[in-house]
Amino acid sequence: MIRxxxxxxxxxxxxxxxxxxxxEIREGEMVFLTGRSGAGKSxxxxxxxxxxxxxxGMVMVNGSNxxxxxxxxxxxxxxxxxxxxxxxRPLTERSIFDNVALPLHAAHLPLKDIDKRVRAxxxxxxxxxxxxxxxxxxxxxxxxxxxIARAVVVKPKLLIADEPTGNLDPGLSMxxxxxxxxxxxxxxxxxxxxxxxxxxxxxxxxxxIIAEGKVQDPAGEHLxxxxxxxxx
Amino acid sequence: MSGWLLRHLQSALFAAGRLARxxxxxxxxxxxxxxxxxxxxxxxxxxxxxxxxxxxxxxxVDVSVFFKQGVPLEKAAQLAASLRxxxxxxxxxxxxxxxxxxQFREQSGFGxxxxxxxxxxxxxxxxxxxxxxxxxPARMESLRRYxxxxxxxxxxxxxxxxxxxxxxxxxxxRRLVLGATVLLGVGVLAVVGNTIRLxxxxxxxxxxxxxxxxxxxAFVRRPFLYTGLLYGVAGALLAAALAWTALxxxxxxVERLAQSxxxxxxxxxPGWRELGILLGAGGLLGISGAWMAAARHLARIEPxx
Numbered sequence: 001m002i003r004x005x006x007x008x009x010x011x012x013x014x015x016x017x018x019x020x021x022x023x024e025i026r027e028g029e030m031v032f033l034t035g036r037s038g039a040g041k042s043x044x045x046x047x048x049x050x051x052x053x054x055x056x057g058m059v060m061v062n063g064s065n066x067x068x069x070x071x072x073x074x075x076x077x078x079x080x081x082x083x084x085x086x087x088x089r090p091l092t093e094r095s096i097f098d099n100v101a102l103p104l105h106a107a108h109l110p111l112k113d114i115d116k117r118v119r120a121x122x123x124x125x126x127x128x129x130x131x132x133x134x135x136x137x138x139x140x141x142x143x144x145x146x147x148i149a150r151a152v153v154v155k156p157k158l159l160i161a162d163e164p165t166g167n168l169d170p171g172l173s174m175x176x177x178x179x180x181x182x183x184x185x186x187x188x189x190x191x192x193x194x195x196x197x198x199x200x201x202x203x204x205x206x207x208x209i210i211a212e213g214k215v216q217d218p219a220g221e222h223l224x225x226x227x228x229x230x231x232x
Numbered sequence: 233m234s235g236w237l238l239r240h241l242q243s244a245l246f247a248a249g250r251l252a253r254x255x256x257x258x259x260x261x262x263x264x265x266x267x268x269x270x271x272x273x274x275x276x277x278x279x280x281x282x283x284x285x286x287x288x289x290x291x292x293v294d295v296s297v298f299f300k301q302g303v304p305l306e307k308a309a310q311l312a313a314s315l316r317x318x319x320x321x322x323x324x325x326x327x328x329x330x331x332x333x334x335q336f337r338e339q340s341g342f343g344x345x346x347x348x349x350x351x352x353x354x355x356x357x358x359x360x361x362x363x364x365x366x367x368x369p370a371r372m373e374s375l376r377r378y379x380x381x382x383x384x385x386x387x388x389x390x391x392x393x394x395x396x397x398x399x400x401x402x403x404x405x406r407r408l409v410l411g412a413t414v415l416l417g418v419g420v421l422a423v424v425g426n427t428i429r430l431x432x433x434x435x436x437x438x439x440x441x442x443x444x445x446x447x448x449x450a451f452v453r454r455p456f457l458y459t460g461l462l463y464g465v466a467g468a469l470l471a472a473a474l475a476w477t478a479l480x481x482x483x484x485x486v487e488r489l490a491q492s493x494x495x496x497x498x499x500x501x502p503g504w505r506e507l508g509i510l511l512g513a514g515g516l517l518g519i520s521g522a523w524m525a526a527a528r529h530l531a532r533i534e535p536x537x
Contacts, residue, residue, distance in 0.1 A: 079446030
């Protein structure tokens with residue numbers, strides 16, 4: 001599903017946020033990206049969501065080489081993945097329903113399908129009864145679930161989340177993690193960046209550690225990246 | 233197709249809702265656009281009024297024939313009769329000297345001064361109107377020469393010069409109005425463009441999120457284009473109302489002025505055709521201004537994580 005092949009990212013200010021990262025995440029996996037703040041977790045997610053392109057190396061997502069995609073194809077590319085952020089950034093003027101419907105409108109779905117799918121997504125995160133509320137009327141935990149509903153409403157094959165539990169207390173964190181696990185159980189590949197080590201250890205799931213822009217992938221070491229194999 | 237239409241309708245309503253939520257700034261923008269559109273509209277209507285009221289003269293060119301002093305009225309009537317036989321002549325009116333003096337006394341306001349004169353200084357005259365299809369310059373010239381060759385004739389005047397001058401003046405004014413229209417149109421583009429630019433930056437977060445969830449540039453741009461369209465159409469409607477009001481206010485004084493010259497000149501009120509043109513132009517300018525701003529600024533906003 002995701003393959004980084006010696007991918008590096010150097011920002012215009014000269015800082016190299018990621019250097020020579022190589023790892024693979026297979027379809028249907030649920031993986032944590034861990035590491036200190038500024039270690040490069042966010043950069044990895046940006047490279048996956050095509051908010052950035054690698055300055056060197058290659059990033060493959062769902063069969064697409066992100067460096068080779070023309071900017072006109074980016075919207076269609078982004079529509080096949082769901083993204084959840086720590087600051088969930090709801091559009092405060094619009095109802096919860098409209099916030100969740102936004103990706104479907106962007107995908108030009110028929111309105112009656114939009115209605116059905118938004119209700120389904122809100123139901124999955126337990127917010128169906130708040131559909132007509134405005135985002136600021138909700139608690140932080142509920143707002144985060146709106147963000148998750150917005151990410152999964154397009155039925156993505158890949159869900160990526162940046163510190164989705166960052167602002168939540170342990171109880172709410174567990175709840176949100178439970179949601180991600182349920183999506184994973186129905187086949188969605190899930191990548192979560194977090195510094196909540198306890199949560200990661202408790203989950204027993206694969207952990208990709210990023211430290212100073214380098215990737216340590218204890219559980220993934222046995223994975224062979226084909227193109228590197230060919231060059232050796 | 234109906235889904236496509238529905239989506240556009242939704243964008244339009246959404247844009248209208250946004251404008252309605254900021255009534256003061258919306259009103260000012262619409263007002264500026266309206267003023268810029270009113271000026272050329274009112275000027276164009278004024279020129280059109282003049283053209284339509286002079287239109288009947290524009291093609292009908294009269295020839296005035298003045299006889300020499302002392303030519304008897306019978307001789308003048310005889311020549312008028314022979315002229316009526318000529319082809320290409322629609323009408324020949326004989327104006328005896330006494331009648332000309334009477335008319336002049338009534339219309340000029342110099343009645344008292346004329347009393348001082350001994351006798352009638354005016355000659356007999358003919359008012360010759362050629363048929364419209366025979367009024368081309370070459371035939372007019374041959375007619376003029378034919379009449380001028382009569383020994384009884386003092387002067388033949390072809391009254392086309394003032395029509396030419398009037399047309400030249402109207403043409404000049406039309407060009408001035410055209411120039412003003414182009415400049416004011418550019419002004420409308422700039423006003424709408426700048427308003428949309430500010431709107432784009434105030435909605436930065438929304439645009440970022442929309443792009444993040446896969447909204448294409450066209451999708452992000454659409455509500456802004458509708459905003460521009462609405463600004464333009466609203467401005468055009470207000471401009472039509474302003475132009476109509478201005479013409480209503482000017483109508484009575486203009487009529488009085490025209491009447492004092494014995495003219496039935498009236499200002500034209502804007503009709504459906506003018507309203508259509510104005511709305512079309514306003515809408516087009518609005519959407520173009522929005523497009524230019526969107527093309528420049530939307531591409532610069534990319535989602536951050």
